[in-house]
Amino acid sequence: MVPTEEDDKVEGEEGHISAVQNLPKESPLAMALQILVPFLLAGFGTVSAGMVLDIVQHWEAFQYITEIFILVPALLGLKGNLEMTLASRLSTAVNVGKMDSPIEKWNLIIGNLALKQVQATVVGFLAAVAAVVLGWIPEGKFQMSHAVLLCSSSVATAFIASLLQGIIMVGVIVGSKKTGINPDNVATPIAASFGDLITLAILAWISQGLYKYSYPYVSSLVCAFFMCLTPLWMVISSKHPASRTLLYSGWEPVITAMVISSIGGLILDKTVSDPNLAGIVVYTPVINGIGGNLVAIQSSRISTHLHFHCAPGEVPDEAKGCYYPCRTFCGTGANHRSAQVLLLLVVPGHLIFLYTIHLMKSGHTTLTPIFMSVYLAAAMLQVLLLLCIADQMVHSMWRSGKDPDSFSIPYLTALGDLLGTALLALSFHFLWLIGDQDSDVGD
Template identity: 90%
Template structure:
């Protein structure tokens, strides 16, 4: 055991000088508490730093530490601690806070679907169909990175970790740099997955197409992540100043323009690089090399901040696994789009995937914030102990079952509004018949129902295992949303084709 030295520049002697009325025992108690709640780079390197610790207002004590502190507190006058209050809100206030970001996110996904419906006819998408495999993986980055950033910073705001300007900017800069590292690496791996998944069934491989996919994916991931990162920081800071719970608004706004921005950048870059293939074949390689060479810079910046430094080493599992899951959804999309009988699926894919991911991200963020407030890492509330059962998510004594009910009630009216928006814009290739709407809405409802149940189980399980749900759960949940949404939508269109509710000329 090394002797306990200075903690944030404080020693026992200095504490005694600063607080002459406090006893030596009181000074020691404050010093012990400061040493437990502070985080240093050396702590990270020694592996004694938990991902959940930066978000906690104060680390919970073990039984022995608690007894020791109680004995010390008996010798001094008890002083009240100023801890932030958990935001209280009625179901109506919650619904109103969620509604506007939910609608913005929904119209953003509708716009992305319309853009995808247009660009699917571009030369790059026609001759390099593996780009369709990239679409869910890159659109899923908003869940892997942007929504995860939004959830982490929302929890930080609610537990008071962004009250200090220095601590606030340390969190923001470290997390933004970490996000750029992850975006670059995941973009590259998504391109590799697209090349492999496209090569396996067809048995054909073209190096020029593979390099174009890598360049398009890395550049899109980097640029879109940077733009959306700045947007997220503005939303979180603005929510704090206006008194709005950022858990309700940050994750939907992260997705409101995320799909549209990402898809537009992907289409523009891939089409531009495709036109350069014959005349300037080296351009794709240079673009990919440029963005990859920036990675060490972002690593250095993120490693200077304790919270992001920890995730720089431990935060890869969820984002890479989520990318693989989304790529499988992209393979389903690629095979479905190539079937002329199912041409109408393209415009609805970003909508159903995006809405499901947005709603489940809100729920996961709210549950995570509640756990950070009321439970020590590794411990869960009484209602979450024992075997999981689906009714627990929507009914019971838990703190977040009301939010699950509100989110589930938004599914049907939200999708109806978005379907009619697509219809009024004369986009897509499917007529809104009663049979089509019934099948589509059933698929959307089943997707969100499953995601909310999975999020309840997953967030509590990760917290029980000592992992921070803000960093680990949302990538898995949004990727599952992409996979479930694409698979259920493909099954729905196959079913509609079988029963004869089919047309492929609307919007042509």
């Protein structure tokens, strides 16, 4: 019997129903417990990064080439642009059954890792160009030696950090699948656990080494070496259809996110230069990292939900019409519950990380009640805005036929960097204006 078009339609509907039935059911408690451990790991990673940044800001390279501070959010943002996007794509692939076949699984992994190296190299170079331009505009000074060092440091850091984190990420996704844990809950925070620390340590080490010990041509050779590897990664990534598509169409969110993060870096550069606000450095990776981690979880979960329940271009009934903030948090759906859980994690999470910084005797601030209140208010506002933006953005992208796994997280984490840095700078400026002398802001 020859199958008819109607039979194909029924078979497709049955497959969709089967997929929906296989969607993991989670209680709010189970969801919170799965998110909590990787969230804390990611938080301690950002705390470590903040403490490292607090130390290396006094190194010669950071003192004399202050544009490196503009690079910091852009390179740390690669975690959101590339690592979290990879985690979200592979998490969705696991949940919808695309990684059940070993051959398909490894083709998907290798293609995505190669794509990520191409993007890391190009974005690292563009981030350096943005840092040079943003540093030159306010001061009107340009030094070629500084520009070459920024390019080589940025490209080398982006390449090495991206490769290390990509390998870790693949291990987490495959391990989650084998242990029955929903990778949407753990992959994106673990992607950030050591990402900030690894990236910042590599950037500081390479920048200081090139500044202090190398001849001028060495920086150029370092940059040229990593740039010359790009065609190889392009050939490998083009072998898999999914990564081949993104090789040509996936640049818009990554580059736009880099520009947004660089603006946050300019704010950080100007804030660090103000002696009254110098204490901001240790907290910047923390507030940026936590906000980015939480919104990446929500974005990944909404995307997986849409892949299960809706055809591309169609959105659930509750996502239709004009957006209003209550739509994100008020309701009994899985995405409403996850937004509520993530928002509830903000204050206790930041309190743990603030006290960790205090106990490690890092930073230049005392944890007075007014400092903690202002800081926590900034952190809550940042995450509240990000979760609302994520809800609207992911559904809008799905409605327009774009895959949110590849497009939403770079924008959201970059906005997290910009909002976090701006709100933190405003908070420190407010504390300085009201004369919160006990907090030793900028001491």
